[in-house]
Amino acid sequence: MSDTPRLHRAGPALLERARELRPLIEREAAAAEERGRLTEPVVDALHDAGLFTVWIPAPLGGAESAPTELLAVFEELSYADPSTGWVVMATTLENGTAGAYLGDDAVERIFAGPRAPLIAGQGTRPGTAVPENGGFRLSGQWSFASGMPHAQYAHSLGAVEGSDEVHICVTPIEDVKPLGNWDVLGLRATGSIDYAIEGAFVPESYTHVFTLDEPLRGGALYRLGLVDQALICHSGWALGVGRRLLDELARHAAARSGRPGQIAASDAFHTGFARAEAAFRAASALVRQTWADAERILEDGGRPGVRQETMLRLALNHITSTLTDTARFCYAAGGTSALRDGLTQRLFRDAHAGAAHITSGPQVLAACGRELAGLAPGESWVVFGLEPA
CATH class of the missing domain: 1.20.140.10 (Butyryl-CoA Dehydrogenase, subunit A, domain 3)
Structure with missing residues (x-):
C-alpha cells in the first residue's frame, strides 16, 4: 500500500517550463509532421525540462502532479503542437503507472537512468500472456503505440491464458517488432505505429493487473x-x-x-x-x-x-x-x-x-x-x- 496516501502536488514549475518550450515546439512541428515522429531537439528539450517526469511517483524522483496540474501541462503542450502534447501525455501516463504499480525489481531497473524512461504501447486490445516460471510469455500485435520511436520500453495488454486476468506487461524495446505502417491523416508526428511481440518472456515484476488501483509507490x-x-x-x-x-x-x-x-x-x-x-x-x-x-x-x-x-x-x-x-x-x-x-x-x-x-x-x-x-x-x-x- 502507498506510504503517501494524500494527493501530491508538484507546483507550477513544470507548467512554466512547458510554456517556455512553445517557440521551439512550434518551429519543429512541420519537420516532425514530415518525419512522422517528434524531432530530437524537441524530445531532448522535453527531457531537459523534466516534463517526462510529470506523472512519475515522487518516491522515484518524479513530479507526481495532481490531476488539474496534469491537465494544465498537457493543455499547454497540445496548444503548441497537438502531436507533441499527445506523445507526452501517452508516454508519461505509462511511465507514471509503471512506477506506481510494477514490482520492485522492474522499477529499480526501469528508473535507474539519469533520464525518465519513455514507455509507449497500447492498453486496450490484449495479446496473450502465457504463465511461465515466475512470469509470462507474451505474444500479440497491438496498434497505435504513440511515441514508440522514442521509447525504451513497451507497455502492452495481455490476457493471461487460463484465467480471467488481464495484465499490463512492460518489455524492453528490443522485444518489439515495429510494423512500419504509420500513414494517417492527423497526429502524424506522434509515430503511433502498430507493433508485434513474439514470445517475449516478461518477469512477473514487470507486469500488473490492468485494473489495479492501489499503488505500491506514490499517492x-x-x-x-x-x-x-x-x-x-x-x-x-x-x-x-x-x-x-x-x-x-x-x-x-x-x-x-x-x-x-x-x-x-x-x-x-x-x-x-x-x-x-x-x-x-x-x-x-x-x-x-x-x-x-x-x-x-x-x-x-x-x-x-x-x-x-x-x-x-x-x-x-x-x-x-x-x-x-x-x-x-x-x-x-x-x-x-x-x-x-x-x-x-x-x-x-x-x-x-x-x-x-x-x-x-x-x-x-x-x-x-x-x-x-x-x-x-x-x-x-x-x-x-x-x-x-
Whole structure:
C-alpha cells in the first residue's frame, strides 16, 4: 500500500517550463509532421525540462502532479503542437503507472537512468500472456503505440491464458517488432505505429493487473487506476487543441480587418465565432470542474464513486465532440487559407484524429446517459462500460 496516501502536488514549475518550450515546439512541428515522429531537439528539450517526469511517483524522483496540474501541462503542450502534447501525455501516463504499480525489481531497473524512461504501447486490445516460471510469455500485435520511436520500453495488454486476468506487461524495446505502417491523416508526428511481440518472456515484476488501483509507490493520484488516469490525458489534449484553433481563427480574422469582403466584417462570422467560443468554454469548464471535484475526493482519502466516474467520462466525451465542432467551424471560416497546407489545416486533421480515440467513443457516451438517467442501479464502471457490481 502507498506510504503517501494524500494527493501530491508538484507546483507550477513544470507548467512554466512547458510554456517556455512553445517557440521551439512550434518551429519543429512541420519537420516532425514530415518525419512522422517528434524531432530530437524537441524530445531532448522535453527531457531537459523534466516534463517526462510529470506523472512519475515522487518516491522515484518524479513530479507526481495532481490531476488539474496534469491537465494544465498537457493543455499547454497540445496548444503548441497537438502531436507533441499527445506523445507526452501517452508516454508519461505509462511511465507514471509503471512506477506506481510494477514490482520492485522492474522499477529499480526501469528508473535507474539519469533520464525518465519513455514507455509507449497500447492498453486496450490484449495479446496473450502465457504463465511461465515466475512470469509470462507474451505474444500479440497491438496498434497505435504513440511515441514508440522514442521509447525504451513497451507497455502492452495481455490476457493471461487460463484465467480471467488481464495484465499490463512492460518489455524492453528490443522485444518489439515495429510494423512500419504509420500513414494517417492527423497526429502524424506522434509515430503511433502498430507493433508485434513474439514470445517475449516478461518477469512477473514487470507486469500488473490492468485494473489495479492501489499503488505500491506514490499517492492518491494512482488510486484512480489506469483508465481513469487516461481520461486526464485526453481531456488536457482537447483543451489545448480547441483553444489553439479558436485563437488562430481570431488572429486570421484580425489580420484581414478593414479589407472588403473579409470575415472580419461579417455578422454571420461574428455570430458563429461567439457560439463556438461559448460552446468550447462551457465544455472546458465542465472538464475543469469535474477534475477539481475528483481532486477533492482524493484529498479526503477517497476514490471517485460511480457518478463521479460518469462525469469524468462525460466531460471528456463532451469536450472531444465540441472540439470537432470547433475544428469544423474554424476550418470553414478560414476559407482558402485553411485549405492550404499550414497550421489550421494541421489542427483540423489532428483534432479529428484525436477524437477517434476509444476513450471518447459513442458507447461510453451511451453508458454515461444510462447511468445519469438512473437506469444502471447497482452497476459500476469497468474500463469503458458499466457492469453489475
